[in-house]
Amino acid sequence: MQYADYMALLPLMVLSAACAAVMLLIAARRHHGLTVLLTLTGLAASLAVFPVALRHTPIQVTALLTVDAYSLFFFVLILLATAATALLGHAYFHAWGGHREEFYLLLLIASLGACVLAMSRHFAAFFIGLEILSIALYALIAYPRRRSASVEAGLKYLVLAAGSAGFLLFGMALIYAEQGTLDFSALTGGLSHSGPPSLVLIAGLALVMVGVGFKLALVPFHMWTADVYQGAPAPVTAFIATVSKSAMVALLARLLAPLDLHAAPGLFNALAALAAASMVGGNLLALRQQSVKRLLAFSSIAHLGYVLVAMLAAGPAFVPAVMFYMTAYTISQLGAFGVIAVRSTQAAEADSLDTYHGLFYEHPWLAAVLTAMLLSLAGIPLTAGFIGKFYVITAGAQGRLWWLVITLVVTSGIGLFYYLRVVVALFSPAPAGQTLPTNASPAAFSGAVVLSVTTCLLVWLGCTPEFLVRLLQRAAP
Amino acid sequence: MTLIGLIVVLLAGGLLAAMLGRHHPAAARWTALAALALDLLLALAWVLPAVARPMQSAGPWPLEIMIPWIPSLGIGFHLAADGLSVVLILLTLFLGLASVACSWREISERGGFFFFNLLWVLAGILGVFTALDLFLFYFFWELMMVPMFFLIVLWGHENRIYAAIKFFLFTQLAGLLMLAAIIGLYFVHGRATGVYTFDYPALLGTHMTAATGMALMLGFFVAFAVKLPAFPVHVWLPDAHTEAPTAGSVVLAGLLLKTGAYGLLRFVVPLFPDAARTFAPAAMVLAVAGILYGALLAFSQTDLKRLVAYTSVSHMGFVMLAVFAWNEMALQGALIQIICHGLSTGALFVIVGMLQERMHTRDLSRMGGLWDQAPRLGGFAMLFALASLGLPGLGNFVGEFLILIGVFPQAPILTTLAAAGLVAASIYSLWIVQQAFHGEAREKWRIQDLTGREAATLGLLAAALLWLGVYPQPVFETARPALASLRETPGSMPAPEPVTASGGAISNSGRQGEIDAIR
Numbered sequence: 001m002q003y004a005d006y007m008a009l010l011p012l013m014v015l016s017a018a019c020a021a022v023m024l025l026i027a028a029r030r031h032h033g034l035t036v037l038l039t040l041t042g043l044a045a046s047l048a049v050f051p052v053a054l055r056h057t058p059i060q061v062t063a064l065l066t067v068d069a070y071s072l073f074f075f076v077l078i079l080l081a082t083a084a085t086a087l088l089g090h091a092y093f094h095a096w097g098g099h100r101e102e103f104y105l106l107l108l109i110a111s112l113g114a115c116v117l118a119m120s121r122h123f124a125a126f127f128i129g130l131e132i133l134s135i136a137l138y139a140l141i142a143y144p145r146r147r148s149a150s151v152e153a154g155l156k157y158l159v160l161a162a163g164s165a166g167f168l169l170f171g172m173a174l175i176y177a178e179q180g181t182l183d184f185s186a187l188t189g190g191l192s193h194s195g196p197p198s199l200v201l202i203a204g205l206a207l208v209m210v211g212v213g214f215k216l217a218l219v220p221f222h223m224w225t226a227d228v229y230q231g232a233p234a235p236v237t238a239f240i241a242t243v244s245k246s247a248m249v250a251l252l253a254r255l256l257a258p259l260d261l262h263a264a265p266g267l268f269n270a271l272a273a274l275a276a277a278s279m280v281g282g283n284l285l286a287l288r289q290q291s292v293k294r295l296l297a298f299s300s301i302a303h304l305g306y307v308l309v310a311m312l313a314a315g316p317a318f319v320p321a322v323m324f325y326m327t328a329y330t331i332s333q334l335g336a337f338g339v340i341a342v343r344s345t346q347a348a349e350a351d352s353l354d355t356y357h358g359l360f361y362e363h364p365w366l367a368a369v370l371t372a373m374l375l376s377l378a379g380i381p382l383t384a385g386f387i388g389k390f391y392v393i394t395a396g397a398q399g400r401l402w403w404l405v406i407t408l409v410v411t412s413g414i415g416l417f418y419y420l421r422v423v424v425a426l427f428s429p430a431p432a433g434q435t436l437p438t439n440a441s442p443a444a445f446s447g448a449v450v451l452s453v454t455t456c457l458l459v460w461l462g463c464t465p466e467f468l469v470r471l472l473q474r475a476a477p
Numbered sequence: 478m479t480l481i482g483l484i485v486v487l488l489a490g491g492l493l494a495a496m497l498g499r500h501h502p503a504a505a506r507w508t509a510l511a512a513l514a515l516d517l518l519l520a521l522a523w524v525l526p527a528v529a530r531p532m533q534s535a536g537p538w539p540l541e542i543m544i545p546w547i548p549s550l551g552i553g554f555h556l557a558a559d560g561l562s563v564v565l566i567l568l569t570l571f572l573g574l575a576s577v578a579c580s581w582r583e584i585s586e587r588g589g590f591f592f593f594n595l596l597w598v599l600a601g602i603l604g605v606f607t608a609l610d611l612f613l614f615y616f617f618w619e620l621m622m623v624p625m626f627f628l629i630v631l632w633g634h635e636n637r638i639y640a641a642i643k644f645f646l647f648t649q650l651a652g653l654l655m656l657a658a659i660i661g662l663y664f665v666h667g668r669a670t671g672v673y674t675f676d677y678p679a680l681l682g683t684h685m686t687a688a689t690g691m692a693l694m695l696g697f698f699v700a701f702a703v704k705l706p707a708f709p710v711h712v713w714l715p716d717a718h719t720e721a722p723t724a725g726s727v728v729l730a731g732l733l734l735k736t737g738a739y740g741l742l743r744f745v746v747p748l749f750p751d752a753a754r755t756f757a758p759a760a761m762v763l764a765v766a767g768i769l770y771g772a773l774l775a776f777s778q779t780d781l782k783r784l785v786a787y788t789s790v791s792h793m794g795f796v797m798l799a800v801f802a803w804n805e806m807a808l809q810g811a812l813i814q815i816i817c818h819g820l821s822t823g824a825l826f827v828i829v830g831m832l833q834e835r836m837h838t839r840d841l842s843r844m845g846g847l848w849d850q851a852p853r854l855g856g857f858a859m860l861f862a863l864a865s866l867g868l869p870g871l872g873n874f875v876g877e878f879l880i881l882i883g884v885f886p887q888a889p890i891l892t893t894l895a896a897a898g899l900v901a902a903s904i905y906s907l908w909i910v911q912q913a914f915h916g917e918a919r920e921k922w923r924i925q926d927l928t929g930r931e932a933a934t935l936g937l938l939a940a941a942l943l944w945l946g947v948y949p950q951p952v953f954e955t956a957r958p959a960l961a962s963l964r965e966t967p968g969s970m971p972a973p974e975p976v977t978a979s980g981g982a983i984s985n986s987g988r989q990g991e992i993d994a995i996r
Contacts, residue, residue: 381616381620390612394660397663409653410650424630424641427631428638466545
């Protein structure tokens with residue numbers, strides 16, 4: 001490894017050092033606020049050295065990782081989302097008894113895994129990153145270990161993730177057997193040779209897609225989503241919805257971007273079917289949910305379906321569109337789950353739609369933030385989600401995927417219905433005599449920071465997206 | 478800049494009203510009124526003169542502003558006004574004032590947020606009438622939906638949530654289809670010319686195959702037909718109108734429906750002339766079906782508000798008929814019909830709102846004999862019902878008459894059927910007056926006659942209708958260059974019938990004759 005390699009990896013190394021530092025701090029002294037502070041400092045330090053890495057890009061570091069503008073963009077997105085999750089965790093766990101400090105350690109480790117995923121260009125790195133992320137997530141989901149729903153969710157995630165990892169490994173093995181290498185770039189050759197690609201390679205890719213589909217919760221690999229979203233503590237749900245998915249999308253886009261999927265029509269059709277099924281299934285399943293977390297879980301299935309549409313459109317707009325969509329999606333989800341986290345107490349998650357009736361009259365700002373986030377997820381103007389949806393449809397139209405675009409349009413029309421249900425609940429009068437529980441501790445400040453920053457970003461990107469669009473067009477590999 | 482100013486004044490006024498309204502409900506009302514009055518003043522003092530008497534150097538857009546917005550995707554913040562836009566801007570602000578006036582006392586709670594939503598809807602509508610970038614147009618198109626949704630959900634009547642969600646889903650789904658069509662057009666144009674842009678003037682005259690043109694045209698058409706509303710997709714309208722608060726109904730009927738008509742005029746036919754010509758017979762059949770079906774359903778309603786709502790389906794059918802005939806006389810008629818329907822139906826909704834405020838019912842079968850109690854209210858109701866049925870001397874007559882004359886040479890049978898809609902209109906309009914104000918008093922109502930504020934609101938609307946009925950020439954003069962340039966857009970028009978060939982020649986003198994006859 002050269003000097004430049006170390007410089008390029010510096011952000012990742014600082015992040016690893018932060019993990020160790022937080023662990024040592026917990027061993028030395030248990031203090032909730034101090035742990036959060038150190039976690040945020042670690043994340044900030046890692047972000048601070050990112051310009052150093054940027055100066056050496058693009059560069060391949062060992063056979064496993066690649067550091068370029070694209071992976072660094074996702075790196076920044078992941079770290080910022082992690083910082084937001086840590087702040088939400090502070091607001092959420094503030095009044096809890098018991099050990100709260102390890103939560104932040106696990107969070108840092110999970111974000112490290114996510115960063116490795118975003119940088120990987122090799123199936124080995126893919127698997128390493130995935131496992132670092134997943135193992136930390138098992139513990140994070142089941143973190144409130146006296147709450148049976150959380151433990152159940154953690155166990156469910158463990159079993160299913162382990163199963164899907166099996167598929168993934170088998171797929172990698174098949175690809176290795178065919179190509180003799182685990183490098184992503186070899187796939188391009190495998191698919192573009194004259195003549196149909198070999199069956200073993202296609203089977204390998206299909207099995208890899210099962211693993212990826214599980215992580216992204218695409219239909220029909222979505223069974224875990226609703227239960228895990230509901231059972232996990234709200235900040236962890238936010239983390240799963242944003243960081244875990246962004247990292248996997250980053251990897252998938254890097255995997256698919258150079259491939260000529262039309263050389264393998266079977267694979268292309270399977271992916272198109274996956275996208276269509278996710279859009280239809282996610283939106284339909286969300287329609288009648290009474291739990292806000294389950295509703296957002298199903299809606300996230302649909303959102304990943306939209307992203308997949310853009311990915312299938314192999315054109316110049318594809319990668320920037322995916323990156324923009326994931327940014328807008330991350331902001332909106334963090335804000336939406338942030339409101340849930342701020343309103344939850346140790347006794348109960350603010351999950352049932354009934355507890356949102358009349359929120360506007362008791363906490364107008366919370367209700368306004370949640371409304372903005374939901375409208376962004378629904379793709380209404382003045383929000384980042386609108387530009388994101390527009391960009392994704394543009395990418396789909398550029399790839400002439402008219403059927404998928406029409407499906408996207410129609411299903412997102414259906415999707416409006418359930419977003420509006422929540423919005424209507426926020427503004428309808430509260431049932432008489434009910435008081436809305438809200439976490440009004442001093443730690444609510446850290447929640448307020450997250451909510452105001454995400455809201456400002458949401459509106460800013462919705463009004464003046466030019467800056468980000470230009471950035472993404474340059475960063476796309 | 479003036480155009481941006483118009484929109485910004487409303488947006489800022491809305492924010493101010495929302496902030497003031499939490500503690501001083503009266504301040505929110507006055508803020509809304511002041512913002513609209515200021516806007517109307519701006520429009521009359523700067524926008525109207527600039528458009529009505531353009532400088533020699535001005536192109537087709539006497540008033541225009543273009544700021545790069547998302548240049549990397551070919552999106553610009555491009556606003557412009559021509560005669561068509563300016564007439565609709567004035568209508569928007571005028572009806573906006575009326576809707577603030579009619580909610581003066583009706584809205585008792587959360588007044589600040591109410592006027593915020595009202596002003597933002599109006600701002601979105603102004604944006605729709607002036608946007609010349611298709612992305613920006615879609616942006617405003619969607620933007621006006623959300624506050625309207627809140628107006629219905631928060632201040633509506635019994636069944637408001639159902640109605641609001643139905644309204645939002647219909648228009649949003651159709652809007653998304655339009656978005657897909659806009660993006661399709663963007664790529665068709667980009668691949669043909671290498672210039673990827675959403676700019677309307679650049680996209681005019683894009684060459685495309687017949688099938689592509691038809692698919693894209695239908696995407697636009699569906700969005701506008703839902704908004705108009707045209708016959709099979711009108712089902713959201715009765716619910717939304719009935720459940721909305723009075724101001725919401727006024728804005729819906731008077732302005733939101735007009736954005737559909739404006740879209741057909743500005744975008745569907747000029748952008749896709751060939752597809753529109755192929756599709757015209759089908760569209761005209763739908764239009765006539767809407768005219769007759771709307772009238773029939775209106776007659777069978779007992780809920781007064783629902784009745785007025787269905788008349789909109791009927792009246793807006795005339796506009797669609799005229800747009801797809803696409804000759805000068807029909808288009809002039811369509812414009813007058815757009816304005817007069819906005820005024821007369823808006824006024825009828827205001828009257829229904831006043832009745833409901835006094836009697837807490839909209840049930841026609843419980844009214845009757847109200848004239849004795851409220852002669853001034855009855856008189857105004859009579860006047861607007863007569864306008865709605867197309868009495869000569871009031872604006873609606875000019876519109877419908879010009880439309881029928883313009884369409885007749887191209888589709889005589891359909892025109893005849895559409896004229897039957899006028900007969901139905903006289904039945905249901907007189908039915909309203911007879912049932913509500915004449916005859917036996919079915920229940921012992923004690924209601925108050927019009928207050929000064931209410932009389933002023935209705936009086937202004939009535940004066941405008943009378944003016945348009947007697948002397949519509951200023952509107953024609955203002956809008957003629959705009960309508961002419963729409964008809965001359967690249968590759969646009971000549972409809973198959975000979976009438977349009979000579980239409981330009983006869984229409985001037987011919988229309989003058991019509992108007993003289995009306996006088």
